[in-house]
Amino acid sequence: MRPPLRIPGITELPPSATGMRIGLFGGSFNPIHAGHLLVMEETLRRLELDALWVLVTPGNPLKDNARLPSLAERVRAARAAIRDPRIRVTGFEAAKGFAYTWQTVRFLTQSLPDRHFVWIMGADSLADFHRWERWRDIAAALPIAVYVRPGAGRRALASRAAATLDHAQIDEAFAPTLARRPAPAWVYLQGRQSALSSSRIRAERTP
Ligand SMILES: Nc1ncnc2c1ncn2[C@@H]1O[C@H](COP(=O)(O)OP(=O)(O)OP(=O)(O)O)[C@@H](O)[C@H]1O
Ligand SMILES: O=C(O)c1ccc[n+]([C@@H]2O[C@H](COP(=O)([O-])O)[C@@H](O)[C@H]2O)c1
Numbered sequence: 001m002r003p004p005l006r007i008p009g010i011t012e013l014p015p016s017a018t019g020m021r022i023g024l025f026g027g028s029f030n031p032i033h034a035g036h037l038l039v040m041e042e043t044l045r046r047l048e049l050d051a052l053w054v055l056v057t058p059g060n061p062l063k064d065n066a067r068l069p070s071l072a073e074r075v076r077a078a079r080a081a082i083r084d085p086r087i088r089v090t091g092f093e094a095a096k097g098f099a100y101t102w103q104t105v106r107f108l109t110q111s112l113p114d115r116h117f118v119w120i121m122g123a124d125s126l127a128d129f130h131r132w133e134r135w136r137d138i139a140a141a142l143p144i145a146v147y148v149r150p151g152a153g154r155r156a157l158a159s160r161a162a163a164t165l166d167h168a169q170i171d172e173a174f175a176p177t178l179a180r181r182p183a184p185a186w187v188y189l190q191g192r193q194s195a196l197s198s199s200r201i202r203a204e205r206t207p
Helices: 034-046 071-079 091-096 101-111 123-131 135-141 154-159 158-165 172-180 200-205
Strands: 021-027 051-058 086-092 116-122 144-147 187-188
Touching: 021 101, 021 172, 034 051, 034 086, 034 116, 034 172, 034 187, 051 071, 071 086, 071 101, 086 135, 086 154, 091 101, 091 135, 101 116, 116 123, 116 172, 123 135, 123 144, 123 154, 172 200
Parallel strands: 021 051, 021 116, 051 086, 116 144, 144 187
Antiparallel strands: none
């Protein structure tokens, strides 16, 4: 029998977790803000997820991470900001030595094949998704939910990834079925929006 998988920050993974629908929300969270919390709340509800795992990245490979606060600080702040017990925060990618999302996705989908994982991203991330390492493998490994973000919608829907995956897009009316669909499958979720961004918060902090 497979030994139980331990992921720091993700408490129990009981046998009853089989079939659970779990959202994976990766980010730099430098810092976490109300826009992130809105995406978590809305995707939990609209995708009818059982749980959501916040994956605090050691560093987005497409960003300059020279001034990124430590992983521990960002994990701590994210935990302090989140009240919903269905949401767990982990920085486990760093401990595993994963620099790229395809590695995280492959590890989780292979280690826990009886869970239904969905990757969650804001619309700005879809616009750049074709620049992610092995992005086609990510899209082939698990369904993806893209959440609307002010100023990013047009760029996202006109992006290379959206065009390549056009055949796999489902109507948002079917969002509750997304997690159980075979990949590739993705949905673009419209809804309440937040114009907040970490970069704006950082800029306002700088004297
Ligand atoms: N206001 C928002 N609305 C929708 N999605 C968002 C919003 N803010 C962040 N996201 C999404 O949350 C995830 C993590 O984002 P991240 O931690 O980089 O925050 P950010 O505000 O985009 O940061 P920065 O401004 O430094 O780029 C990404 O998928 C991003 O698209
Ligand atoms: O794997 C990649 O090439 C890759 C490129 C850009 C972003 N990502 C991931 O996308 C998530 C969002 O990153 P960020 O910085 O926009 O919050 C986070 O989990 C990153 O590790 C991953």
